[in-house]
Amino acid sequence: MASSEASGSHSVEEIPDSSLHSDFSKQRLKDGVVYYENLLLENDLIMESSSDTLSEDAMLIGRELYNSTLDVLSEKKFISDEELIHAQEECIEGNFEAIADDSHDDYVPDEKKFKKSDFITLEYKIKVLNVAKAHPTWKLDTLQKHGCGHLKRMDHLKVWEKDVEQGGTKFDKFHVIDSWTYDRFVEMRRNYKQVTTRNLQQWALAAASQFPDLQFKASNRWVAKFKQRHNICQRKITRFVSEKETYSIETILASAETFRLQTKQLISNFNSDFIINTDQTGCQYQSHFNRTLTDKGSKTVFANVQDMNKLSHTYTAQYSITLSGKLLPQVFICLQEPTGDFGPRIKQHVEEYVKKYRNVVVTSSKSGKLTTILYKKFLVKSLMPYVQKNKFLLLVDSWTGQTRAELYDEIFQDEEKMPTCTTKIIPPKCTPLVQPCDVYFYRQVKNFIKRLQSTADLLDKNYEIHSREDCLKIHSIVHHQLSAPIFHQMIQYAWFASGLCDTKKFFTNVNQACFSLDLLKTHCNCNKTAFICRSWCRKNVCFECFYHNYHSGSCTPDC
Ligand SMILES: [Zn+2]
Ligand SMILES: [Zn+2]
Structure with a gap:
């Protein structure tokens, strides 16, 4: 087979697009090279036209670029993903869409249950514990006067400390996962970095790993609900990425x-x-x-x-x-x-x-x-x-x-x-x-x-x-x-x-x-x-x- 190719005989079979020698991929690379040259020009890094003689240094650079190009072509592949932005982001050139999903959100426990007057949030417990720790001599009424009004008995402090150590109730835990993930999303977008659906799932799993007992898989349904809750829009994109970027969540x-x-x-x-x-x-x-x-x-x-x-x-x-x-x-x-x-x-x-x-x-x-x-x-x-x-x-x-x-x-x-x-x-x-x-x-x-x-x-x-x-x-x-x-x-x-x-x-x-x-x-x-x-x-x-x-x-x- 190798010899027939080497002899240059014409094959009737089409070379699949995945081959670097297919017309499709040759055209794509040619266009890519033109675009590359434009980028260099725009950033004032090259001249418009080449000189009459090719110097040894220029050849060395050229060869190096050629080798890196081959590396890129063999190491990277195209994958599809979803790019995400916040609905409030400005001047977006179209095609970002809101997420439509009406399925019941079974990952967040019923919020109403926790809206009862005796429900105390994890943050509140932490705040009270901090005040109590900073002022070990304060009695209940002093604490209550200093922003700890919901503390009804001193022995609740011990119970709350245990709650905090366990990372709170199931609701608290989902809340933590949600807010950690959203914080990261906001931080990335503030720094003008691309965020994809995969990123959200990874961050959520990272946040969940502090709760070893919690069953949480950052499923597609969870991520769809997350996007809805936070008003996140998406569009399909193609990315050109290295092998490791394509690892599945399970592998990671x-x-x-x-x-x-x-x-x-x-x-x-x-x-x-x-x-x-x-x-x-x-x-x-x-x-x-x-x-x-x-x-x-x-x-x-x-x-x-x-x-x-x-x-x-x-x-x-x-x-x-x-x-x-x-x-x-x-x-x-x-x-x-x-x-x-x-x-x-x-x-x-x-x-x-x-x-x-x-x-x-x-x-x-x-x-x-x-x-x-x-x-x-x-x-x-x-x-x-x-x-x-x-x-x-x-x-x-x-x-x-x-x-x-x-x-x-x-x-x-x-x-x-x-x-x-x-x-x-x-x-x-x-x-x-x-x-x-x-x-x-x-x-x-x-x-x-x-x-x-x-x-x-x-x-x-x-x-x-x-x-x-x-x-x-x-x-x-x-x-x-x-x-x-x-x-x-x-x-x-x-x-x-x-x-x-x-x-x-x-x-x-x-x-x-x-x-x-x-x-x-x-x-x-x-x-x-x-x-x-x-x-x-x-x-x-x-x-x-x-x-x-x-x-x-x-x-x-x-x-
Ligand atoms: Zn000081
Ligand atoms: Zn001052």
Whole structure:
């Protein structure tokens, strides 16, 4: 057969479309190449026409592009999916449709049952428990006067604490799954990222894994109801994706479960201060662009799909958390710089910032994303000072820049030059299910950042916190605040919700600890309305005193 093809004899059989040599796929690739050239032109990366001679360098680039093209063609395939947007998103060029489904929603227990006057929500219980914990000497009537009016007997506190530990009633659990999933949807759309039906199902399953006893499969019916509840529209799309993107939900769940089993086994060999999960997270500068969008509507506002490309100002932050509930002492930030490096003047400024914000390590790249070389810098500058020569377990996702074992063995060695780092790689597509940073921790970080940015906006329309310094300062603040002991249990919870440890502790999240509603009734020393209850000293301060007067380590338990 091979010989007849090689001899060039004409076959009467049509080559199926899946062959790279079919007319169909040759035409598709030709059009793709033309489109590719246009993209380069539009972004001012190539000349209109080629020169008369072909240089050796040009040939090297060409060959490299050819090889990558072959890789893409052999690794990726077309699949169909549904792209989702919120009904409130603006200027959408048509064909998004609301979801029609009238079937009975049997996944959410009858809400009426819970509307009885004696039904107390999980959030309320958590709030009361927090107040009671903060004021152990208060009696029932004092508690009732301080926003705990529905607490009828002191011994209910014990019962409620148990409810909270178990994650609430079945209704509470479905409510948690729903709101976690919706939060993620909103966050992704705010960052101009595509969301598909598959994403929703994965997030819902990730949220459900904190309730091991709950029967929940994120079925097609559940997801249809979810879209209806939240006013989400969809359209059919084709995606060109790698093999791993096509894994079924069942496959992903199974590999997540295997990962949990294996990791739990590994965990038993290490001190919990030395079981570390680290991950990169993409962040956006607060820009005029985002602001205009936020100003247009008072409710949830999203971007025009077409505007997504405009959002080029992004940077990467990398935090590391331990199973014991601690944050590693430094956060690693990679800023986006046009040439990849800081210019001499900017470099000088950055050096000053780093002296001011000591819990931040800064680097830069053209894209604002990390490369293997920058990741190595993270290991040396941010991880090494913490682990030193101790044995440790590091959980990282399957991003290719960080999966090579020798990368770690070169850097982390004991006195005898023996490797000290054990890595456990999170399987592809499983990170929303089993990576503690992803499952809970980064959502707390993002929430904190959002609070800072939107408050700065409200206070002064002319003041934007979007400079390099603001970006470093924000992460310095967030890192400093989240390092406080009050958040140890929140970080431990991230591991529990990922299914990597069995003990669920009562915990306080960022909103409960720092931004409770009662806070607005209190005042800062300077008499302005309080913005935050600082996590270290638990003092209520206004935004100006908190943000403008912040310097690294400016808050200690005794301040
Ligand atoms: Zn103040
Ligand atoms: Zn303080």
